[in-house]
Amino acid sequence: GASLVRPREILPERHLQMTLSDIVEAQDGHILPGAAHIDGLLAFLNSWERDAPLVIHCYAGVSRSPAAAYVATCVLAPHRCEMELAQALRRASPTATPNRRLVALADDRLGRQGRMTAAITAIGRGADCYEGAPFALEIA
Numbered sequence: 001g002a003s004l005v006r007p008r009e010i011l012p013e014r015h016l017q018m019t020l021s022d023i024v025e026a027q028d029g030h031i032l033p034g035a036a037h038i039d040g041l042l043a044f045l046n047s048w049e050r051d052a053p054l055v056i057h058c059y060a061g062v063s064r065s066p067a068a069a070y071v072a073t074c075v076l077a078p079h080r081c082e083m084e085l086a087q088a089l090r091r092a093s094p095t096a097t098p099n100r101r102l103v104a105l106a107d108d109r110l111g112r113q114g115r116m117t118a119a120i121t122a123i124g125r126g127a128d129c130y131e132g133a134p135f136a137l138e139i140a
Contacts, residue, residue, distance in 0.1 A: 061132035066096035086119035092135040
């Protein structure tokens with residue numbers, strides 16, 4: 001139900017809006033994250049020219065955007081260990097609780113054989129909060 005208006009300074013081709021609910025199982029009235037969401041995110045990440053920072057955000061900054069940020073680091077730094085990246089996420093955001101469904105879908109699509117999912121499970125639930133604080137992850 002949150003609305004978003006793309007700032008004029010951001011070209012449409014440099015903006016991806018994913019409409020999905022922060023759920024891991026189907027619920028009436030909500031949009032379950034699915035393969036099309038992950039495919040869109042992966043295509044967007046692979047088209048990113050890396051000439052400017054990549055900003056990822058969601059309504060609260062706790063689950064969907066940390067999941068997307070984790071997926072992004074796994075895609076953009078394929079040589080790095082999934083656990084190392086999950087631990088970097090935890091250090092950067094003590095409140096992050098990445099959406100497990102988004103991570104599992106990406107894990108499958110990227111052929112990571114459960115390593116992404118296991119790494120996010122290992123870092124556990126983030127600290128309770130109303131909303132997360134902005135954080136940065138280094139890709140290199």
